[in-house]
Amino acid sequence: MANGFRNRAERIALGAMATAGVAVLLADLLGWLDEMAPGGTLPKITLLILSTVTLFLLMEFDRLKVLDTMHEQVSRLDIDGIEGGLRRERYDGVTRVHPNFPKDIFLDLLKNAGREVSVLQTWIPNLADFESELTRAVADRRAEVRILLLHPKSLVANLRDRALRTGEPGPQMDVMGTLRILKSVHDRLPEQLRHRLQVRVYNSLPSIAVYKADEHYLVSSFLHGKLAIQSTQIQVHGCETAMGREVQDELDTLWGIGREVDLRDPQRSIDSMN
Incomplete structure (x- = not known):
């Protein structure tokens, strides 16, 4: 149950970060970013990189869940049966x-x-x-x-x-x-x-x-x-x-x-x- 709550929280956080990254990108294209943060080129680049990474992680979310369930799977192994x-x-x-x-x-x-x-x-x-x-x-x-x-x-x-x-x-x-x-x-x-x-x-x-x-x-x-x-x-x-x-x-x-x-x-x- 704890793993399920954590997975939902991580999905929400990743979604929020991805949305923020897209919003920054649109704001930059429309020229709003310069008005809000003049000369902030480095922060722009940083936000764009983070957005890309976040989108990738979001797409790979189901695969990354395997790491969370690995301990549970190992604990269920039939050690005596394998032996x-x-x-x-x-x-x-x-x-x-x-x-x-x-x-x-x-x-x-x-x-x-x-x-x-x-x-x-x-x-x-x-x-x-x-x-x-x-x-x-x-x-x-x-x-x-x-x-x-x-x-x-x-x-x-x-x-x-x-x-x-x-x-x-x-x-x-x-x-x-x-x-x-x-x-x-x-x-x-x-x-x-x-x-x-x-x-x-x-x-x-x-x-x-x-x-x-x-x-x-x-x-x-x-x-x-x-x-x-x-x-x-x-x-x-x-x-x-x-x-x-x-x-x-x-x-x-x-x-x-x-x-x-x-x-x-x-x-x-x-x-x-x-």
């Missing part, structure tokens, strides 16, 4: 790299997840850190939760277990321990929501570890001698980015070949699989 676009273009969705699993960041992502939570792991050694929040994601926000674990009786499970203990005694895989925690989550959920928590085991080479909350991913590798959560974590945003699509394709592929675990009795369910 996100550049990130998708230059980094294929990668937003940050963490030296190890960022527990607090994932908890924040999990708290805001309203559609989907997925975890792809061999087993989940840090499940206790977000067990309660995982329960709330289903119970309070009706999120779909998909958990993928390595089949505990597969040959790959034995190889991964040996890889974890390379060089010195270290952590051992505990798929059944993970399933026991997931069973407790299942049992705490209202019966009508239990179908939203789904667990499958896959008998295949573990490719990457993934923790997903809606369109946010934390991705790491299975290295010798350390857990995936102790490895470098790549944070990715956007299912449609190059990195996001690749991770999502891997999740969907392993989900397709996985065998469903009945969380009412995980041990029996695993034992019944050929």
